[in-house]
Amino acid sequence: MKKLILFLTLLCLFAVGQNIAEAADGRRTGMGYVSWDEKTLKLDLRSNPSTGFSWLTVYQSENLTTGSRQYEGTDNNKEATTGSPGVDHLRFTVTDDKDAYLVLKLARPWEGGETGTYHSYVIKMENDKIADVACRERLFHKDFAFVAGNPEKNGATGEKVRFVASVPKDWEYENIADKDMLGLKVRPRGKEGYGRIGYLRDGVAADPGENVKKIMIYNKEYTMGRFTDGNLVLFNQNRIAWLGGSADWQDEYFMDIVTMLDTAAYWE
Numbered sequence: 001m002k003k004l005i006l007f008l009t010l011l012c013l014f015a016v017g018q019n020i021a022e023a024a025d026g027r028r029t030g031m032g033y034v035s036w037d038e039k040t041l042k043l044d045l046r047s048n049p050s051t052g053f054s055w056l057t058v059y060q061s062e063n064l065t066t067g068s069r070q071y072e073g074t075d076n077n078k079e080a081t082t083g084s085p086g087v088d089h090l091r092f093t094v095t096d097d098k099d100a101y102l103v104l105k106l107a108r109p110w111e112g113g114e115t116g117t118y119h120s121y122v123i124k125m126e127n128d129k130i131a132d133v134a135c136r137e138r139l140f141h142k143d144f145a146f147v148a149g150n151p152e153k154n155g156a157t158g159e160k161v162r163f164v165a166s167v168p169k170d171w172e173y174e175n176i177a178d179k180d181m182l183g184l185k186v187r188p189r190g191k192e193g194y195g196r197i198g199y200l201r202d203g204v205a206a207d208p209g210e211n212v213k214k215i216m217i218y219n220k221e222y223t224m225g226r227f228t229d230g231n232l233v234l235f236n237q238n239r240i241a242w243l244g245g246s247a248d249w250q251d252e253y254f255m256d257i258v259t260m261l262d263t264a265a266y267w268e
Helices: 002-025 254-263
Strands: 026-029 032-037 040-047 054-060 064-072 086-094 100-107 115-126 129-139 144-148 160-168 171-177 181-188 195-200 210-217 220-226 232-236 240-243 265-267
Touching: 026 129, 032 129, 040 054, 040 064, 040 100, 040 115, 040 129, 054 064, 054 086, 054 210, 054 254, 064 100, 086 100, 100 254, 115 254, 160 171, 160 181, 160 195, 160 254, 195 254, 210 232, 210 254, 232 254, 240 254
Parallel strands: none
Antiparallel strands: 026 032, 032 040, 040 086, 054 100, 064 086, 100 115, 115 129, 144 160, 160 265, 171 181, 181 195, 195 240, 210 220, 220 232, 232 240
């Protein structure tokens, strides 16, 4: 009996130790494991390339560089086996002492391919190394609502056109169709002030403000700028744009803004 009690005690201590060690430099998520070492972010995410799904980078901040990527199949088989899941080992490095940001999606990459989930990572830096990583998972078909804006007639072609995007279900939205934009005004539930996402009408020039830079949202280049009052502006060559207005929550929800832009389109 004493030996059984001793064994159970040691087993509990081992389990507690394992949990403490895991909490110190990483954590499990619904799709795998996230950990870090100095300035390196390590993502070990469940994957099965044989289904056509793969982890794609939607957005990464300028101070985050992509490192190695290695797929490990079942029983250490390096090849993707049909019907057998494996793990994608992804590595990223923070290049300075500022917080870094990353958005990934599990999707079929061809045009019109299905999206499964979005992962957003906020990498917090302290003393020139990673101190913590906040991860949020959004299941595409559960956590997003596909929104097709009200149609209107294209004056040149006579065809109906509309703006579409996938909006997080914990956001509010309304259709807009004014002289500048056809799209939606949106905001996280409970927040003040709306941002606008949509298609800039022909002849409308987006003023990027100050601190202008180019960023990639998946495979499209966006111009991003900010005005002195904090207004955030993003737009691409297809005239899909985010106009933040005076909403004071945009930095906090920037990852969601990126996700919506990734799903946005102008249907003609």
